[in-house]
Amino acid sequence: MWKKVLITILVCLLFLSLAEFATDYYLKRYPRLKSSYISQVEQNADIVVLGACEAAMMVDPSLLDSLTGYKTYNLGDPGARFADNYLDLYQYLRFQKAPKYLLLHVSPESFYSIDDKLLTTYKHQAFLSDSVVFNVTKELDPDYIKFSKIPFLKYSYYNIFTMYKIFGAIGYSLLNKKHPDDRDGFIPPPPFNSDTSALSESNVITLDSYSWNSTEEKYFRKIISLCKDKGIGVVFYKLPYYHNYYNANLELKKYEERIRDIATENNVPYFTYDTAPFTNDSKNYYKLENNLLNRNTIPEFNKMLIRDLKDSVFVQ
Amino acid sequence: MKTSEQILEELQGIFIKEFSDSSIVLTDETTAKDIAMWDSLTHMGLMDTIERHFEISFSLDEMISFKNVGDLRTAITAKLK
Amino acid sequence: MNPGSLNYFLLLIGTTIVFYLFNDNKLKQSVLLLASLFFLSFFGIIPVITCVLLSILNFYFAKHAFKYGYLFSKLVAINTVNVLVLLAFRFVNELNIGSLFSAPLIGEQFIVALGIGFYSLQNIAYQIDIYKKRYTPEVSLLSFTLSNTFFTRVSSGPILNIKAFTASLSTLPSKLTEENFTVGLQRILIGAIKKLVIAERFSYYINLYFDGIDPGAKTGYDVVIACFLFTIQLYFDFSGYMDIAIGSARMFGINLSENFNMPLRSQSVSEWWRRWHITLINWFTQYIYYPVAYKFRARRMMATVFAIISTFAISAIWHGFGVTYLIWGSLHIMYLIIENFLKKDLLRLNEKLTSFYYQLIFTPLTFILVSFSNLFFRSNSLADAKRLLLKLIDWRHFFPDISLKSWILNGVDWKMEFMVSMRLGFLFAILYLLFEEKLFLRLNKSKFSIPFITFLIVFLVVFGVFNSGTRFIYMNF
Numbered sequence: 001m002w003k004k005v006l007i008t009i010l011v012c013l014l015f016l017s018l019a020e021f022a023t024d025y026y027l028k029r030y031p032r033l034k035s036s037y038i039s040q041v042e043q044n045a046d047i048v049v050l051g052a053c054e055a056a057m058m059v060d061p062s063l064l065d066s067l068t069g070y071k072t073y074n075l076g077d078p079g080a081r082f083a084d085n086y087l088d089l090y091q092y093l094r095f096q097k098a099p100k101y102l103l104l105h106v107s108p109e110s111f112y113s114i115d116d117k118l119l120t121t122y123k124h125q126a127f128l129s130d131s132v133v134f135n136v137t138k139e140l141d142p143d144y145i146k147f148s149k150i151p152f153l154k155y156s157y158y159n160i161f162t163m164y165k166i167f168g169a170i171g172y173s174l175l176n177k178k179h180p181d182d183r184d185g186f187i188p189p190p191p192f193n194s195d196t197s198a199l200s201e202s203n204v205i206t207l208d209s210y211s212w213n214s215t216e217e218k219y220f221r222k223i224i225s226l227c228k229d230k231g232i233g234v235v236f237y238k239l240p241y242y243h244n245y246y247n248a249n250l251e252l253k254k255y256e257e258r259i260r261d262i263a264t265e266n267n268v269p270y271f272t273y274d275t276a277p278f279t280n281d282s283k284n285y286y287k288l289e290n291n292l293l294n295r296n297t298i299p300e301f302n303k304m305l306i307r308d309l310k311d312s313v314f315v316q
Numbered sequence: 317m318k319t320s321e322q323i324l325e326e327l328q329g330i331f332i333k334e335f336s337d338s339s340i341v342l343t344d345e346t347t348a349k350d351i352a353m354w355d356s357l358t359h360m361g362l363m364d365t366i367e368r369h370f371e372i373s374f375s376l377d378e379m380i381s382f383k384n385v386g387d388l389r390t391a392i393t394a395k396l397k
Numbered sequence: 398m399n400p401g402s403l404n405y406f407l408l409l410i411g412t413t414i415v416f417y418l419f420n421d422n423k424l425k426q427s428v429l430l431l432a433s434l435f436f437l438s439f440f441g442i443i444p445v446i447t448c449v450l451l452s453i454l455n456f457y458f459a460k461h462a463f464k465y466g467y468l469f470s471k472l473v474a475i476n477t478v479n480v481l482v483l484l485a486f487r488f489v490n491e492l493n494i495g496s497l498f499s500a501p502l503i504g505e506q507f508i509v510a511l512g513i514g515f516y517s518l519q520n521i522a523y524q525i526d527i528y529k530k531r532y533t534p535e536v537s538l539l540s541f542t543l544s545n546t547f548f549t550r551v552s553s554g555p556i557l558n559i560k561a562f563t564a565s566l567s568t569l570p571s572k573l574t575e576e577n578f579t580v581g582l583q584r585i586l587i588g589a590i591k592k593l594v595i596a597e598r599f600s601y602y603i604n605l606y607f608d609g610i611d612p613g614a615k616t617g618y619d620v621v622i623a624c625f626l627f628t629i630q631l632y633f634d635f636s637g638y639m640d641i642a643i644g645s646a647r648m649f650g651i652n653l654s655e656n657f658n659m660p661l662r663s664q665s666v667s668e669w670w671r672r673w674h675i676t677l678i679n680w681f682t683q684y685i686y687y688p689v690a691y692k693f694r695a696r697r698m699m700a701t702v703f704a705i706i707s708t709f710a711i712s713a714i715w716h717g718f719g720v721t722y723l724i725w726g727s728l729h730i731m732y733l734i735i736e737n738f739l740k741k742d743l744l745r746l747n748e749k750l751t752s753f754y755y756q757l758i759f760t761p762l763t764f765i766l767v768s769f770s771n772l773f774f775r776s777n778s779l780a781d782a783k784r785l786l787l788k789l790i791d792w793r794h795f796f797p798d799i800s801l802k803s804w805i806l807n808g809v810d811w812k813m814e815f816m817v818s819m820r821l822g823f824l825f826a827i828l829y830l831l832f833e834e835k836l837f838l839r840l841n842k843s844k845f846s847i848p849f850i851t852f853l854i855v856f857l858v859v860f861g862v863f864n865s866g867t868r869f870i871y872m873n874f
Contacts, residue, residue, distance in 0.1 A: 016858055019855075
């Protein structure tokens with residue numbers, strides 16, 4: 001009987017290894033995953049936009065293209081933390097020519113982690129064989145790395161996210177689609193405003209007990225030094241906050257000062273737009289609690305950003 | 317002195333009346349599974365009717381120990397002696 | 398450590414190896430006891446002490462009372478202690494004061510005295526049985542304690558008859574047979590599949606609808622889905638756990654009783670309770686329902702009604718102190734009483750419609766009735782239940798405001814991954830339920846089949862959702 005058990009274990013390992021191999025193959029070619037897309041298709045970008053949803057959904061590369069003459073790619077990823085951004089940038093620089101500028105979204109909220117998930121591990125699964133990706137994952141999600149030694153478990157560990165991607169990858173492969181729908185990486189918000197009826201009177205969400213996460217800062221600084229090594233000019237920006245936001249979250253001002261200090265330390269400009277006229281009306285926001293603008297306001301914000309870039313950054 | 321057959325006949329009569337079902341036929345092997353109306357919700361009421369009819373009384377342990385009509389009949393026979 | 402986690406399986410494997418190193422029965426039992434105490438200690442020192450102390454107390458009390466005359470007053474005394482300790486820990490659990498006493502599990506719901514709900518029932522039943530001279534007192538303290546602490550079933554049952562269990566402990570096998578290993582392993586694998594591949598996929602939406610305030614459940618449709626999914630999730634989660642418990646025990650040659658018999662096929666609520674959590678219902682039937690119905694049997698229908706009320710009222714309190722549990726119990730009382738009144742009519746209807754069509758109507762109907770009662774069972778508070786109920790009866794806003802195409806492609810909200818995962822889980826659940834009977838027969842085949850077991854393992858690893866802590870609902874009892 002024990003012989004049968006041994007054979008079973010070996011056959012299982014074989015099947016699972018094959019499944020992992022196949023999934024690696026499909027996901028590395030799945031264009032909706034930005035890290036896969038930029039590993040296959042040349043972007044030739046002069047500006048790369050980086051950050052979480054405040055980057056992916058709020059900066060329109062086509063506008064930057066047409067108004068600055070610089071080709072732009074939006075590498076932003078909703079839900080990303082700095083470690084994710086760092087790995088995305090690292091991946092980009094493996095396969096693409098280094099851009100002239102990196103436009104990085106930074107805000108006090110970027111350093112505030114509500115849970116200990118500082119890495120969106122499942123986004124980097126397909127590239128786990130790379131040593132940098134592996135080491136960052138090991139530092140921030142050690143349990144995952146332990147389990148990933150078993151074939152295929154690196155995918156089924158976060159199975160809820162994996163299945164969705166695998167179906168997508170197979171679909172794209174069957175349809176022979178080589179590009180995602182938004183080729184420049186821009187993910188516009190939906191064409192309506194989110195329901196804000198549950199928000200408090202001052203129309204903002206208040207953060208409880210904010211604390212500055214030093215691991216986030218570590219990866220934030222790693223992004224800066226990676227850019228310095230590759231000769232990329234770094235620019236920080238922050239979304240225009242709804243006018244009541246800082247009134248409801250007084251603590252955050254001092255963390256913004258801390259960001260400014262790091263910016264000055266590294267000779268990086270930091271553009272903020274809290275006094276913009278459209279910040280007075282909540283109707284200009286798609287999602288008020290995250291200060292995300294709606295489709296109508298985005299071009300206005302982007303133009304302000306472009307003006308500052310032209311005046312202060314591109315002059316060199 | 318009642319015979320086993322008499323007791324079985326009387327039991328059948330009781331079952332038919334209790335469950336308003338003239339199609340019931342009892343044998344020693346009949347269990348609750350064979351009679352649609354007989355389950356834990358109706359069991360106690362049925363036992364009470366049987367107790368009154370034969371003028372005997374069962375303990376709780378006896379009532380829940382009957383696996384089929386045969387067991388029931390044996391217990392009744394013993395109590396009537 | 399929770400049953401189904403990696404640590405549990407390491408413990409199981411380790412215990413199995415050590416278990417079969419010894420031939421002496423007492424040593425084997427000691428191995429199991431040590432493993433059980435080790436398992437309990439993961440939840441803190443309190444669960445270990447409580448279980449062991451209560452076991453010692455009940456063991457010696459019954460022995461002494463039986464020897465010197467087991468009076469009713471003695472029965473009342475010991476069972477009052479058993480009940481009070483159970484209620485006390487329940488109460489502490491509800492208030493979460495217990496965090497002062499032992500280290501909570503990370504990410505798991507905190508449990509003060511693990512399994513006390515289950516082994517207390519075992520002890521209470523044991524005292525009643527000895528008092529009624531149904532059995533003679535157990536002679537081995539080791540076996541008695543093991544029946545309460547046994548690690549594969551301590552956290553959520555099945556509930557054992559102590560004397561029956563200790564009898565089976567006297568014939569532990571000396572070798573791990575192919576039959577025990579195969580049947581045990583298959584059972585464990587299918588249990589893991591039910592929990593990790595199926596039940597886990599519904600967690601996001603159920604937690605969202607029941608625990609979330611905003612967005613939470615937005616429409617009546619959301620509430621209906623939440624209740625249905627919860628009933629299904631509870632079945633797969635709970636019966637999956639049972640499979641793991643039964644399969645694990647089988648490794649030691651111990652047969653635990655089945656706790657589920659395809660309850661989702663029930664055609665009536667009373668049938669549901671013959672198929673769901675069978676050992677718990679058997680306990681309540683044997684020690685509450687029958688005694689009450691017996692005492693009042695002269696009152697016919699009233700006896701039944703009174704017995705049903707007693708049983709479900711106590712069952713509701715056993716589950717927890719919330720008003721929501723009382724409402725849940727009351728609904729079932731109502732369902733059973735109405736069913737009892739309509740029994741003759743339902744039988745006639747069954748004959749008229751033929752069993753196929755009767756089944757087609759009454760199986761979904763039963764599912765709906767039970768799911769509705771589960772709205773209260775799962776709600777965290779009366780206020781939450783009320784909120785959901787109001788959404789349910791708001792006919793004008795019952796359906797979400799999206800097109801059919803959008804519903805098919807995106808579900809109700811934008812979290813695509815969870816929607817796809819939930820639908821995949823639902824597909825697996827339906828497939829499982831359709832083939833459940835055949836699968837159960839296959840699981841009892843004792844020859845080790847490489848293709849079948851390979852399939853189970855690969856399926857589990859490829860589709861299992863491993864990372865979130867399995868939120869096992871009955872573990873709080």
